[in-house]
Amino acid sequence: MSAAHDHHHGPAKGLSRWLYTTNHKDIGSLYLWFSFAMFLLGGTFALVIRAELFQPGLQFVEPNFFNQMTTMHGLVMVFGAVMPAFVGLANWMIPLMIGAPDMALPRMNNWSFWILPFAFALMVSTMFMEGGGPNFGWTFYAPLSTTYAPPSTTFFIFAVHIMGASSIMGSINVIATILNMRAPGMTLMKMPLFVWTWLITAYLLIAVMPVLAGVVTMMLFDIHFGTSFFNAAGGGDPVLFQHLFWFFGHPEVYIMILPAFGVVSAIIPTFARKRLFGYDSMVYATASIAFLSFIVWAHHMFTVGMPLAGQLFFMYATMLIAVPTGVKVFNWVATMFRGAMTFETPMLFAIAFVVLFTMGGFTGVMLAITPVDFQYHDTYFVVAHFHYVLVPGAVFSIMAATYYWLPKWTGYMYDETLGKLHFWLSFIGVNLLFFPQHFLGLAGMPRRIPDYALQFANFNWISSVGGFLFGFSQLILLFVVIKCVKGGKKATDQVWEGAQGLEWTVPSPAPYHTFETPPDPKLIHAQ
Amino acid sequence: MLSKAKLWLSLALSTLLFWSAGLHAAWDLNMPRGVTQMSRDTYDLHMTIFWWCVAIGVVVFGAMLWSIINHRKSKGVKPATFHESTKVEIVWTLIPFLILIAMAIPATRVLTAAYDASESELDVQIIGYQWRWEYRYMRENMDEEEVSFFSVLATSREEINNGVEKGENYLLEVDRPLVIPTNTKVRFLMTSADVLHAWWVPDFAIKKDTIPGFINETWVIVEEPGIYRGQCAELCGMEHGFMPIEVHALEPADFQAWYEEQQAGVRQIRELAAAEMTMADAMAQGEQIYNRNCVACHQAGGVGMPPVFPALAGSAKATGDAAVTMDTLVNGVPGTAMAAYGRQLNPIELAAIITYVRNGFGNSAGDVIQPADVNAYIQEGQ
Ligand SMILES: [Cu+2]
Numbered sequence: 019m020s021a022a023h024d025h026h027h028g029p030a031k032g033l034s035r036w037l038y039t040t041n042h043k044d045i046g047s048l049y050l051w052f053s054f055a056m057f058l059l060g061g062t063f064a065l066v067i068r069a070e071l072f073q074p075g076l077q078f079v080e081p082n083f084f085n086q087m088t089t090m091h092g093l094v095m096v097f098g099a100v101m102p103a104f105v106g107l108a109n110w111m112i113p114l115m116i117g118a119p120d121m122a123l124p125r126m127n128n129w130s131f132w133i134l135p136f137a138f139a140l141m142v143s144t145m146f147m148e149g150g151g152p153n154f155g156w157t158f159y160a161p162l163s164t165t166y167a168p169p170s171t172t173f174f175i176f177a178v179h180i181m182g183a184s185s186i187m188g189s190i191n192v193i194a195t196i197l198n199m200r201a202p203g204m205t206l207m208k209m210p211l212f213v214w215t216w217l218i219t220a221y222l223l224i225a226v227m228p229v230l231a232g233v234v235t236m237m238l239f240d241i242h243f244g245t246s247f248f249n250a251a252g253g254g255d256p257v258l259f260q261h262l263f264w265f266f267g268h269p270e271v272y273i274m275i276l277p278a279f280g281v282v283s284a285i286i287p288t289f290a291r292k293r294l295f296g297y298d299s300m301v302y303a304t305a306s307i308a309f310l311s312f313i314v315w316a317h318h319m320f321t322v323g324m325p326l327a328g329q330l331f332f333m334y335a336t337m338l339i340a341v342p343t344g345v346k347v348f349n350w351v352a353t354m355f356r357g358a359m360t361f362e363t364p365m366l367f368a369i370a371f372v373v374l375f376t377m378g379g380f381t382g383v384m385l386a387i388t389p390v391d392f393q394y395h396d397t398y399f400v401v402a403h404f405h406y407v408l409v410p411g412a413v414f415s416i417m418a419a420t421y422y423w424l425p426k427w428t429g430y431m432y433d434e435t436l437g438k439l440h441f442w443l444s445f446i447g448v449n450l451l452f453f454p455q456h457f458l459g460l461a462g463m464p465r466r467i468p469d470y471a472l473q474f475a476n477f478n479w480i481s482s483v484g485g486f487l488f489g490f491s492q493l494i495l496l497f498v499v500i501k502c503v504k505g506g507k508k509a510t511d512q513v514w515e516g517a518q519g520l521e522w523t524v525p526s527p528a529p530y531h532t533f534e535t536p537p538d539p540k541l542i543h544a545q
Numbered sequence: 546m547l548s549k550a551k552l553w554l555s556l557a558l559s560t561l562l563f564w565s566a567g568l569h570a571a572w573d574l575n576m577p578r579g580v581t582q583m584s585r586d587t588y589d590l591h592m593t594i595f596w597w598c599v600a601i602g603v604v605v606f607g608a609m610l611w612s613i614i615n616h617r618k619s620k621g622v623k624p625a626t627f628h629e630s631t632k633v634e635i636v637w638t639l640i641p642f643l644i645l646i647a648m649a650i651p652a653t654r655v656l657t658a659a660y661d662a663s664e665s666e667l668d669v670q671i672i673g674y675q676w677r678w679e680y681r682y683m684r685e686n687m688d689e690e691e692v693s694f695f696s697v698l699a700t701s702r703e704e705i706n707n708g709v710e711k712g713e714n715y716l717l718e719v720d721r722p723l724v725i726p727t728n729t730k731v732r733f734l735m736t737s738a739d740v741l742h743a744w745w746v747p748d749f750a751i752k753k754d755t756i757p758g759f760i761n762e763t764w765v766i767v768e769e770p771g772i773y774r775g776q777c778a779e780l781c782g783m784e785h786g787f788m789p790i791e792v793h794a795l796e797p798a799d800f801q802a803w804y805e806e807q808q809a810g811v812r813q814i815r816e817l818a819a820a821e822m823t824m825a826d827a828m829a830q831g832e833q834i835y836n837r838n839c840v841a842c843h844q845a846g847g848v849g850m851p852p853v854f855p856a857l858a859g860s861a862k863a864t865g866d867a868a869v870t871m872d873t874l875v876n877g878v879p880g881t882a883m884a885a886y887g888r889q890l891n892p893i894e895l896a897a898i899i900t901y902v903r904n905g906f907g908n909s910a911g912d913v914i915q916p917a918d919v920n921a922y923i924q925e926g927q
Contacts, residue, residue, distance in 0.1 A: 074715065075707040082783045082850075149853045155780045161757065162740040162782060166675075166882055168853060250758025251879070256741060257756060291618070293628040321743055321778075322754045323761035326660045330653060337645045341638055348637045351609050356625035358618040369613070373606060380598035387648065389583075389655040390591045392752045393576055396743060396778040461573040462747045464778045467786030469705060471716045476571050 028530050037132070040124035041530060042109045047427070048131050049106030050420075054496070056098030056138065057413075061489050063091035068451075068485035071478050076469055084468035085153035086145060092156025096274065097181045098138050100408065103416045104277040105130075105188045108216050111423065112192065114521035114528060115210045117201025117537040122194035123187075130187035137180035144170035144177075155466060157267065160248035160259040164240040171241060175234045182227045189220035189227075196220075201520070203539030207301070210519055211294065212280030214301050218308045219276045222269045225312070230266040233259065257322050264315035272311040275407060276304060278375075278415035279346060282368045284519070285422050286350055289365035290357025291516035296349040303342035303349075310339045320391045329388050336386035340379065347376050362514070363437035367418035370410055370445055378406030381456070396466075399459025405452045409488075410445075417444070417495065424502055425509035429527030432502040436494055443491035450484025577747050580769045580794075584750035586655045594648055601644075662764045665732030667725065673735075673742030673755035673777070674884055676784035676841065680723045682804070683734075690811040692804060695889050696721050697837055698787045705787075717774040720837070722791035726800035727767050735761045739884060740782060746775035746790055754779055767794040782882070784841045818892045818916035824900070827913055831901020834894055842882060847906035854882070858906035867912060870899050871922050887923060892916040 029035045029044065039045060066087045070078050079087070109127065113120055121127050144151035149168035152158065163171060196217045200209070209217075236259075239245040246252025248259045279300075287294045294300065316324060316332040324332075350372050359365070381403040385391050394400055417440075424432050454477035459465075463474045470478065509526040523541055524532045578588045616622055668683035674695075681693035699718040703709045712718070725731045735744060737755040745752040749765045767773070775790040795803060835843075839857075843849050847857035857863050862873055874895060877885035886895065896916045903910035 074711060076705055077707070081786065085780070085783065085785075148851075153783070159741055159780070162780065165880055166740055166782060250756075254758075256758065290616075290624065292624040292626070295627075296629050296634055298629065299634045321752050322756065323759065326657065329656060329660075333652065333656070334649060337649060340645060341641050344641045345634065345638055347605060351605060351612070352633070353628075354609060354612045355616065356622075356627075357612070357616050358622045358624040359613065359616055360618045369609075372609070376602070376605065380602065383598065383645075383648075384591070384594050387590060387594055387652045389587050389652060389659055389750075390594070392659075393587055393591070393747060393750055395752055396745075457574045460576045462577070462775070464745070464776050464786075466780045467776075469716060469786050472711060472713070473571050473573065 038128070040120070040128050042113050042121045042124070042127065043427075043528065043530065045121075045127050045131050046106045046108075046110030049102045049109060052131070052134060053099050053103035053106055053416075056094050056102065058492070059142070060091050060094035060099055061492065063087045063094065065485060065489050067091065068482040070468055071470070072482040073479070074470055074472055074475050079468070081468045082150060082153055085155070085466070086151045088466050089152045089155050089158075090142070090145065093141065093152070094138070095408075096156065096270070097178075098134075100274045100412050100416070101185065102134060104216075104219070104274070104412075105185075107212075107277065107281070107416070107419050107423075108188075108192055110427065111521060112195055112213055112216060113199070114426075114524065114532060115213050115519060116196065116199065116204050117520050117533045117542070118195060118199035119531065119534050121191050122199055123191045126187050127191055130184045130191065133180050134184050137177045137184065140173055140180070141177035144168075144173050147173070157263060158237075159263070160237060160240070160256055161250075164237050164248055167241070172238065175238050178234045179231055182231045185223050186227050189223040192216055192220040193224075201533065201536040201539070201542065203542045204520075207298070208542055210280070211283035211297070211300055211304075212277065215276040215280030215283075215304055218304050219273050222273050222276075222308055222311065226266040226269045226273075229262060230270075233262040233266065236262075257319070260319050260322060261316065264318045265312075267318065268315040269308075269311045271404070271407070272307060274412045275375075276308065278371065278412045279304065281415045281419045281422075282350065282371050285364050285368040285418055286353050286372075287357075288422075288514050288516045288518070289362060289368070290354050290359050292353060292357035293518075294349070295352035295355075296345070299345055300349055303345045306342040307339060310335060310342070314339060317386060317388075317391070320388050321395050333386055333388040337383065340383050340386075343379055347372060347379070360515075362421075363432075363434060363441055364418045364422035366438065366441045366445075367414045367421065370441070371414045371418065374406055374410030374414070374448070378403055378408075378411055381406065394459060396464055397459035398455040398463045398465055401465050402452050402455035402459060405455070409452065410448050414444075414448075417441075420495070420499070422514075423521070424499065425513045426521060426524075426526050426528055428503050429509055429525075430502050430506035431509050431513075432498050432506065436498045436501075440491060440494040440498060443494065444488060447484050447488030447491055451481055451488050452484070454478075454480045454484075579748040579750055580767055580771065580773070581749050581765055582768075583655070583659055583765070584748060586658070587750040590651055590655055593651070597644055597648065601641075659763075662732050662762045665730045665764055667729055667731045669723070669725070669731060669733055671723075671733050671735045671744055671755065673737040673739075673744070673781070673788075674889070675739050675782050675882060676777070676788040677838075677889075678719075678723075678742075678744070678777075678788065678790060679738075679889065690808040692807040692811065694721050694807075696723060696791070698789055700787075702836075702840070714774070716787065717776070717789045717791065719789055719791045722772070722793045724793045724795060724800060724803050725765075725767065726797040727770050727794045729797060729800075730764055730766050732762060732764045735763070739882070741779045742777045742781045742788070743779035744775070744790060745778040746773050746792055748773045748775075749792075752778055767792075770794050770796055770799075787841075814891050814893065818920060820916075822893070822896055822900075822913060822915055824904070824913045827897045827900035828904060830894070830897035831899075831905065834890065834898045835901055835905070838886070838889070839898075847902075847908075857902055858908065860908075863902045864908045864910050867899070867903070867910070867914060867918075868922070870903055871914070871919065874899055874902075875919070875923060892919045892923075895919045 147170040151170055152174045154163040236247040240247050246254035248254050248256050283294055314336045317336040385394055421437055458474055458477045463470055511525050512522045670681040672679040677695050677697045679695050696719045699720045700716050704711045735753055735755040737757045742755045751763050753761050753763045773792045777788040842854040843857050849856035862869050875887035877883050893916045896914045896919050899914045
């Protein structure tokens with residue numbers, strides 16, 4: 019830990035520290051706090067949905083408001099909670115993991131964070147505009163989102179543009195940092211998997227965010243400038259919207275899961291006290307998943323009436339994704355096999371990730387089978403599927419990462435008892451919440467409905483109970499983090515007995531500036 | 546007459562059957578097997594892939610659980626040092642690949658069969674609207690009366706708003722169900738008049754989007770007479786949750802009788818439309834139509850939900866020139882959620898709802914619009 023703690027200048031004081039900061043650790047923290055705030059907001063929207071669905075009949079909200087809730091819940095969670103959380107982790111950890119002093123483009127880094135709060139303020143403000151906010155689902159299919167949309171849609175489009183700009187800047191920064199700022203000796207194939215997965219994710223983002231920007235711009239033109247991209251009456255094509263949207267949207271779901279793979283690949287070896295099994299194959303599997311993610315988009319559109327050849331192509335391509343994903347799961351299990359495991363909170367979340375993400379993967383393969391997808395499509399079965407990969411998948415990995423690196427960030431150990439309590443309540447809550455939704459979907463309940471037929475009552479009731487349990491359990495996380503920031507048992511530099519990697523060679527808490535001179539290449543142990 | 550009695554009997558029987566099945570439906574865990582070859586094939590595929598997943602899950606989670614139990618530090622184990630094996634990687638790449646091929650073959654077979662809509666014996670057009678379905682039976686002979694009608698949620702607003710107890714088919718019942726013959730290849734040609742919808746009946750394993758500007762096709766051969774229910778599956782706006790599908794499958798002879806009865810009905814309406822309507826009649830009928838077709842947007846009492854859905858009470862378009870009201874109803878307002886009702890309602894209904902809008906909610910245009918006026922207006926437009 020040579021020149022790691024060279025405090026020639028510390029952070030500025032007060033609000034200006036956060037407004038003007040170009041420090042990757044500060045910006046990482048900003049992203050993480052912002053993400054948590056959005057997680058609570060999006061979670062509140064979800065609880066409105068679950069409250070309404072607790073019983074058949076309309077109880078609390080009007081159908082139009084319900085649709086705003088499903089839409090905003092999806093948008094806020096995807097663009098406000100999950101993506102910024104991973105960018106936050108990238109900011110904090112990538113420089114520490116590759117032995118770089120900071121991100122490559124620190125001012126752009128500041129900018130890419132600070133436009134986000136404006137984007138979300140704009141988006142959430144639409145709910146208070148005349149006619150209400152976006153009510154057409156987070157997938158905003160045209161023409162419901164154009165000809166038939168509320169007037170506030172223009173603001174929604176602008177907000178999406180800002181988020182897209184933020185993501186693109188963030189990814190350029192990640193790529194520039196990883197490609198240019200690795201410490202001597204840190205070859206590509208020695209990089210921790212979290213860095214690898216983020217490098218690939220950043221390329222995905224740069225590839226698809228412009229498509230999203232394009233599609234919302236076409237909407238803008240349809241709404242205000244008399245074009246008919248998606249308006250059949252004017253010679254346009256509503257299905258084109260879906261092709262464009264999912265060309266963005268499918269890679270987007272991998273954008274939300276690849277960094278999660280990286281996090282879990284860091285945590286499991288630490289607590290199994292054994293090197294990650296099959297590092298090379300993990301890298302190749304990640305790259306294959308990223309490649310395949312570009313050629314499967316129309317599996318979201320099996321019911322739009324594509325020609326048979328198209329259906330078959332997208333079915334086969336989608337099934338193929340199971341192969342590299344399977345390789346990852348097998349490698350994690352092989353890492354645990356014959357290790358010497360302990361089960362601190364990060365490990366609990368990581369194990370739950372592997373199991374529950376895999377369940378989401380199973381339903382994913384089922385959904386790939388086109389003729390059966392006709393039955394699953396747009397039902398609660400799909401809702402269960404993608405919530406399994408996103409909540410106990412992506413979100414659990416973010417929580418695992420938080421517990422794992424929190425001592426490095428704050429210098430103190432978090433409260434392990436509360437951490438475990440948080441884990442178990444979340445684990446029980448999330449399964450109560452989403453497992454019954456498989457049954458609902460199979461029994462025939464469509465998604466995005468504010469009211470349902472009586473035979474769906476029982477499982478909806480259970481799901482809602484799970485939802486409230488899961489939701490309120492997250493306040494424990496908030497409490498644990500605040501408590502840990504304030505103090506606790508001093509953390510050692512290595513923090514975890516089995517932890518390997520450059521980030522554990524700097525002091526805890528990590529000083530404001532790290533690796534101003536590159537680390538000793540001997541520290542960069544083989545992955 | 547005999548066939549009519551049989552029709553009612555079969556309806557009653559199938560309702561009873563459905564009802565008794567419904568009693569156990571509340572804890573349903575799985576997809577219905579359905580009543581067509583396609584739905585059974587789909588179900589079998591679903592179960593095969595499900596059991597494959599279970600088998601893989603048992604192996605993977607089993608290995609994991611075993612490690613968690615045995616390879617924990619508290620048991621004093623020393624971690625092994627192995628960390629790669631190309632052989633193993635190849636094995637666990639190949640095995641899933643082979644399983645997937647085993648799945649892809651039957652899936653391809655079922656999908657190819659589903660795409661063969663040729664040689665249908667009856668064609669029905671399905672058109673999605675916000676928030677109802679229209680069914681049009683394709684005629685073989687253009688001189689015949691065309692049978693076409695709208696199918697709207699029959700569950701009352703009081704049930705939805707928890708004012709009264711919910712009926713057994715809550716949200717899954719319509720005023721006029723689609724009627725098709727059993728053991729007949731029925732082809733559906735699907736499109737939409739406004740936004741996307743999706744027509745879905747789980748027992749047939751059919752779900753297809755209805756898309757403005759496109760015609761999608763799918764088909765069904767229902768083997769059992771009965772009542773089959775489904776819902777719109779694609780988010781289509783505010784009342785998306787309230788546009789169910791109800792299909793009655795009848796024996797071919799019963800279907801024929803029903804069909805002829807519908808054609809007779811069309812002739813009858815044509816005759817009635819020549820008759821004069823009184824204000825009281827028009828207002829009574831208009832109120833019913835309003836509550837069925839308009840209340841979702843324009844709200845009870847015609848107060849609307851501005852700015853998107855205008856109030857009808859006091860509206861200039863409702864109370865001013867009758868031709869304007871007529872135009873709004875018959876042609877809709879293109880580019881907005883206000884649909885063209887010229888086809889959705891018959892001339893008698895149109896006359897009634899126009900009169901109602903002009904004289905209800907405290908409006909007082911004072912005129913009674915006649916079916917003949919509406920007919921003349923429509924003719925003029927063509
Ligand atoms: Cu619909």
